[in-house]
Amino acid sequence: MSRPSLPFALATATVLLAAVAGCAPQEAAPTPSAGAGCTKESLPTKTAGKLTVGTDDPAYAPWFQDNKPENGQGFESAVAYAVAERLGYARDDVTWARVRFDNAVAPGPKAFDFDINQFSITEERKQAVDFSAPYYLVRxxxxxxxxxxxxxxxxxxxxxxxxxxxxxxxxxxxxxxxxxxxxxxxxxxxxxxxxxxxxxxxxxxxxxxxxxxxxxxxxxxxxxxxxxxxVPQVGVPEAFGLLLDKDSGLTRCVSQAVTALRDAGTLTELERKWLAQSAGATELT
Structure with a gap:
């Protein structure tokens, strides 16, 4: 089974992420914050000054390590902390809530500010919840x-x-x-x-x-x-997004944080560190 070179695969993924988000890759320097009005003091989080992040239990590798999302290891744990930092939250300001996958995508109030759990962005789900800009393309x-x-x-x-x-x-x-x-x-x-x-x-x-x-x-x-x-991709590449409550006051700022991380190359670096082994497998024709 042939495997594309890692730089090629990662570069391709970066371009496709930008396409899914509706913008072209840019080389501008990253901004110091997620965007105007997106400060720790102004964000309407569940607990003032804290960011509550949801995920499933158990939380599987390579997205998390040792079922401990709080350790910052694994792709999604690392992404969550990177988004938190972009929004102005220190590691100690982040708390984790365990929420089943199907409960998170269901309509109704959430016990988290955003949830990261390999949620594919779909039009059907967007009827019940909000999504951030995509942080990972999936096959x-x-x-x-x-x-x-x-x-x-x-x-x-x-x-x-x-x-x-x-x-x-x-x-x-x-x-x-x-x-x-x-x-x-x-x-x-x-x-x-x-x-x-x-x-x-x-x-x-x-x-x-x-x-x-x-x-x-x-x-x-x-x-x-x-x-x-x-399995072959059909139409627009499937992508993972952070999941938020419907019409959340955090959606814009969280999306801007994800976009800034992508433009800065941070998401590519985290993908290289935690998911590089997934770059390549024979496609079924």
């Missing part, structure tokens, strides 16, 4: 046990008769139904842990997850599993 990936009938397959047609599964309510599940389109109904699971157990037990032929998670599962959790391939 969905099929993994399977090395003994599976789909291991080594290279086309979507090879997966038509496969029994595939994914976590409920995710774009991984949507990739199965909208792009792969297997003959049988996909299996759905309440968590990735349940889905991984089903894969290990041979209850499904393949599991669909995002690419960085696929590398972690196959490299650290289920070494007897392998990456089959990436």
């Amino acid at each position: 969905q990936t099929v993994i399977a046990l090395k003994s599976s009938k789909i291991a080594g397959k290279s086309s979507l047609a090879d997966l038509r008769d496969a029994k595939l599964g994914a976590q409920v309510g995710t774009t991984s599940y949507q990739a199965i139904t909208d792009v792969i389109k297997p003959a049988g109904k996909p299996q759905v699971y309440n968590s990735n842990d349940d889905a991984k157990k089903a894969l290990q037990n041979g209850q499904i032929d393949g599991l669909v997850v995002d690419l960085p998670t696929a590398f972690y599962i196959t490299g650290a959790e289920i070494p007897e599993a392998t990456i089959v391939g990436q």
Whole structure:
């Protein structure tokens, strides 16, 4: 399996992030704050002077490390602290709230100022919640046990008769139904842990997850599993955004902070540090 060079992959991701955000990459020096009026003293956070960040429990690598989002390790933990710093919050000003994925995307008041948990930005979700500018482009990936009938397959047609599964309510599940389109109904699971157990037990032929998670599962959790391939992108590249309450008074400032981090090259640096291993996997044709 060929792998593109890391500089090329990262440069491509940076350009695509800018395109998704609706602006071209710029080389201007980063501003000292997230934007006009976006100061720690003026932001309407849950607790004055503090920033409450939500994520799931457990919080998986490579997004977090050791299920401890407060340690600043892992891509999303690092991004959260970078956004906080951009808004004027010190590390000690950040607190974490554990919120289930499906509860976070549901309508209603939130127990956090923003949530970072691999939330793909979709029009449907935007009816119930706000999103920041995108901080990461995502690709969905099929993994399977090395003994599976789909291991080594290279086309979507090879997966038509496969029994595939994914976590409920995710774009991984949507990739199965909208792009792969297997003959049988996909299996759905309440968590990735349940889905991984089903894969290990041979209850499904393949599991669909995002690419960085696929590398972690196959490299650290289920070494007897392998990456089959990436699911082709359809239309605008799928992207992760920070999730906020609908019509939150923080949305503009958080988005400006994310954009500033992207323009400064910080997001690329964090992606290189925490997600570089995900740069490249054969695309299913």
